[in-house]
Amino acid sequence: MYKCHRCGSAGSWFDFKRKLQGGVGVTSSGGYLNGGSNAVALGAGVEVKIIQVLDNEKAMAIQKNLLDEPEFEPVLEYLTNIRGLRPDVLQKYCVGAIEQPFWDHDSGRRINATCISFPWMARQMDMDAMGVVCHGGVDKRKAATEDKNLFDVVRLxxxxVDDKAKQQLVPKGGSWGLFGWNxxxxxxxxxxxxxxxxDAMAVYQATGMAAVSLPNGCQSLPPSVLPLLERFKRIYLWLDDDASGQSNVEKFAAKLGLNRSYIVRVPSKAASSVLKDANDALRAGLDLTAIVKAAEPIPHSQITTFEELRRDVYEEIMNPLKACGVQSRAFPSLNRLMKGHRMGEVTVLTGPTGCGKTTLLSQLxxxxxxxGVSTLWGSFEIKNTRLMHKMLTQLAQRNLCGEVNAFDAAADRFEALSMYFLRFFGSTDVDEVLxxxxxxxxxxxxxxxxxxxxxxxxxxxxxGFDKFERQDAALDKFRKFASVKNVHLTLVIHPRKEQEDQDLTLSSVFGTAKATQEADNVLILQRTQGKSTLDVRKNRFDGTLGSIPLIFDPETASLREPGAEGMSEGVAAIDLEAEMELTQRRRMQKSIRALEHVDTEHVDNLPDMQQGASSLMQGYEHVAAPASAFHDDRNQTNGYNGSHRFKVNNGSSLPRLNGDNDTNDHDDDECSGGSTGGSAPRTGGSGSEPFAAFTPIITR
Structure with missing residues (x-):
């Protein structure tokens, strides 16, 4: 952090460098598609964001809809009966209800949906701290008469209610905010x-403590809201008890300040696949005050003990899919080999010129x-506009040339993604890129x-050799960056010149062996005799190697597996679960056979041993759900991150995936997130937040 005591300017280290250097070379997809940004410079290099704010009277009318209008009575019943929230808490947080049209990509038209509204409110002093100016400036007479401590609704x-994937932020391009800040x-x-x-309302209702929610779920903590939190001496960070939430705990704590951040977790004795957040804990009747007071600070970053990691190890053993990472929907066979996309890893992709490396990576x-995996693209070989053209074609699954309406629909979906692009092109200093x-x-x-x-x-x-030394030094920096920042880094490295009729190998990667040694995964896109295959030549996660045949579709500019359709993110993990189930069954059968092969002189002890075998099978009960037992009455599929609902099926000792659950029978919120266009649930998310992991922000 920096602060100038003369002019009052303050911010992060990156804000300081940006003001001195004029930018850091990062832009968003919306900036390219819209031809610029709505941030302007005022005064001595101070950047502010011009936004449009909502009319307070309209916002209050939306709140009254929830409490007064009979047509929204089902929404109130959902919030009170299913979510367990009192009407006075809903009124204090200004929660409302409204009918809002959403674009339906299947029917090609807008369909109205009954929605819950969560207002972001702020005072004038708050907007000043966030660097936000209302559109059209401030009326001098209004500024002179109104109290600057009054809250205005800056965004909704x-x-x-019935489809969590349908979400919007209104107005488009508005400021970030904190729900419950008022x-x-x-x-x-x-x-x-x-x-x-x-979760925020549940904490306030049960404890009376001040509680607000992240604007984008566990996806991000925007730096613009950090000035609002500076005055607090202690901040309790309560993220969902799943892989997505827990993977961001340390990152958010570092932003807030490690010395004042305390991590809240549901007690291990009460934890289950159902109790993942504060709202679940409220509905289960747990003591939220005791849970919050039992929060612990972040331990030293370089020193740990098994006691501190015991719960993480337990979760990894009980929910193997958590450690596998995000499942690929475009290439289901890739899940069988690499098991998923994991943070903190480095992937090296190589292949001959023109084989489709950029096409493959843009699709992935x-x-x-x-x-919901926020992405940063650094394209040093082709311009960003050309790369986005390819991505829009892949996203729309059609050629967009001359199709204005199709372009607008695809551009809206693409703009909603958390995807950013480096402005660098061609030769660039590695330290500037870092x-x-x-x-x-x-x-x-x-x-x-x-x-x-x-x-x-x-x-x-x-x-000469200096070229290889520079590349090794750069790879060493990239490896350290991925590990320290806990991000997945994908590097494209061209191969050496090889004979066209020979497949590439690990030694074909250009440079020294450091590239393949530092990498966790090495992928080689082969192209021989007009046929393309994706070879997994290194897999540090579990060592599984293999090859995936691919076919290029020029109409959609995409690669696909022959005879395979794209899988939903929940279904994409079923094959992996089937493999785990098979391994699990073999373990149990081997253990049971070992128990059954007893000496005849110990036959009298057989009942005890059978009981031991039964307990052994029960011990494996929650390792992985059998794919054959996949079922959900509401057709909701949850993939990785341990978001399964287990139920014993037909007396079997193995659990049933996505079975009924008494606590969440009417909860349509088991998965949190959206598809590329915000039209499909993500896996393993919270049961209570509209914008959690794997959910792009949708503004129309």
């Missing part, structure tokens, strides 16, 4: 920061970004970074 988050007393020095809106990045990457991780909470390609980025920066 709308979420459909309920925080001015004298409060402690605050509970939750992942979702229902869209797939992952659609599931600086921009670090800024993107800090400001936009980027989780996946792609650099295409290393040779173009380092062109002309060395000759």
């Amino acid at each position: 988050k709308l979420r459909a 309920t925080v007393p001015a004298a409060a020095n402690e605050l509970v920061l939750t992942e979702g809106e229902f 990045s869209l797939d992952l970004c659609g599931q 600086d921009a990457m670090e800024y993107a991780v800090y400001a936009h909470d980027v989780q996946h970074i792609l650099l295409d390609n290393v040779q173009f980025m380092m062109a002309g920066q060395g000759r």
